[in-house]
Amino acid sequence: MxxxxxxxxxxxxxxxxxxxxxxxxxxxxxxxxxxxxxxxxxxxxxxxxxxxxxxxxxxxxxxxxxxxxxxxxxxxxxxxxxxxxxxxxxxxxxxxxxxxxxxxxxxxxxxxxxxxxxxxxxLPNNTVTIFHAVTKDLGLPLEWPRPSSASPHAETPILIWGGASSCGQYALQILSHWGYKNLLTTASKKHHDYLKSIGARHTFDYHDADVASQILKAAPHVPYVLDCIASQQGSLARIAEFAQAGTVVAALLPVIIRDATDDVAPEYSMDTQGVVKWADGVEARGVRTHFYEDDAFFKEHLQSTVVPELLATGVVKPxxxxxxxxxxxxxxxxxxxxxxxxxxxxxxxxxxxxxxxxx
Known part of the structure; x- marks a missing residue:
């Protein structure tokens, strides 16, 4: 051979x-x-x-x-x-x-x-991640082809934590295209204008100590959160400050307990529910993209048809x-x-x- x-x-x-x-x-x-x-x-x-x-x-x-x-x-x-x-x-x-x-x-x-x-x-790994996380872990529909009727969740607040990340950018573009209009996101302030141009209605600087209260002022209850960072202290602990009973949090595994550096080894957890103290009734789920093929339609068509079409028609930008x-x-x-x-x-x-x- x-x-x-x-x-x-x-x-x-x-x-x-x-x-x-x-x-x-x-x-x-x-x-x-x-x-x-x-x-x-x-x-x-x-x-x-x-x-x-x-x-x-x-x-x-x-x-x-x-x-x-x-x-x-x-x-x-x-x-x-x-x-x-x-x-x-x-x-x-x-x-x-x-x-x-x-x-x-x-x-x-x-x-x-x-x-x-x-x-x-x-595109491929992170667009697949978004389709899997939104449909499997948040339980929101992304039907193909996209329905012509308005989404029943058009005005439901959905928060993307880490909107400037690759996954965050694709989440905003994909959700916006499917008719989800009340999209909130966190990112450094320098990225806010761009994120608004691709679908964010509200942007917040995660550096702000009062970011949780800012989010609650824009949306008193956020039922869906997609955490594209999945850091114990950098994102999940911050999300726990405003998540309430009925909130579903989908975090892209693994949860980072300690980041890798040139001098320090990283530490990870696969337990999204146990790494921080959540309010009663908050459900924290770990996104495992490698199981996206459990959906028969996604296995056959997501990468061969859907993603190329979204790129070709300008729905998503590289x-x-x-x-x-x-x-x-x-x-x-x-x-x-x-x-x-x-x-x-x-x-x-x-x-x-x-x-x-x-x-």
Whole structure:
């Protein structure tokens, strides 16, 4: 079997490694992708520095943009030469930090005309996260195609904590498109104008000591909260200041008890209900995006049809990109990891070229 290069975790908090892995031929509805671009995510840091759900060596990355180089016999939507983007994660052969990934075709969509791979790779993992979190954890509908009638929750207050994050930006755009109009969000003040332009009705600076009272003044009861930060003290404890009986809080796991730094190891929890003191009747749920395929429609159509259509029609705009440079695949991956650890990207995605192969 032929092999190719892949970036892997070596040990907790160790520098990343580069190894040879098998180049797996696609079967059934699988396709093989020459991985040309990816966007790093906090999960990469959680896995490398915290060992979260990892058996070393673990190939990293779940956001893929590239070109189809082979297709299984039963593939029906994609063909060799298609430019694609998507979110895949289940096995090492599907991961993004390698020359070639072999993935189910349902985890990919064709990149619409007029968009670069660098732009497209900012979408898949976080748009999927929003659809899963909103429908599964908050219990709000996002029917496809979008209903022409007004949403029964059009004026229901929904708070996005961390609106300038990648997930926060996509949450505002997606919810706004589906007719949810009373969207509140927190972010640094410098991002407020942009967040209002993509759907936020009310914006709040999470640095303000009285942010909870500001939120309650705008909406005396907030029944739905999507926490895109999931920090014990940085977000959940602040949300607990205003959450009341009947509030559902969906936090993107893991909950960060202590952030990773160059000198300090991170600490995580998967217990959203127990990490802070909630008022009686508040339900705090942990969002686990990797289970989105439990929804049969999402499994077949979310990445292949819905996300490409939303991008093509301008419903969602790619996140701003910060291109991470480096002479090799390993150098670029390590630099992106370092930038994640140091929190040196704000309201932008760390995007970098993966394969050095010229096909």
């Amino acid at each position: 032929s092999t190719h290069k892949a970036v892997v975790t070596v040990a907790v908090r160790a520098p990343l490694g580069l190894i040879d892995v098998p180049t797996v031929a696609p079967t059934g509805r699988e396709v093989q992708v020459h991985v040309e671009w990816t966007a790093s995510t906090p999960l990469d840091l959680h896995q490398n520095d915290g060992g979260l759900l990892v058996t070393h060596p673990q190939v990293l990355g779940d956001g893929i943009a590239g070109t189809i180089t082979a297709a299984g016999a039963d593939a029906k939507n994609l063909a060799v030469g298609d430019k694609v983007f998507g979110f895949a994660f289940r096995e090492n052969k599907q991961k993004a930090y390698q020359d070639f990934a072999t993935v189910p075709e349902t985890t990919l969509g064709k990149i619409p005309a007029g968009f670069s791979m660098q732009e497209a790779t900012t 996140n701003k990109q910060r291109i991470v440079e480096g002479a090799t695949l390993l150098e670029r991956a390590q630099e992106a990891m370092n930038l994640l650890r140091r929190k040196e990207a704000s309201a932008e995605r760390l995007v970098w070229r993966v394969s050095d192969l010229k096909l």
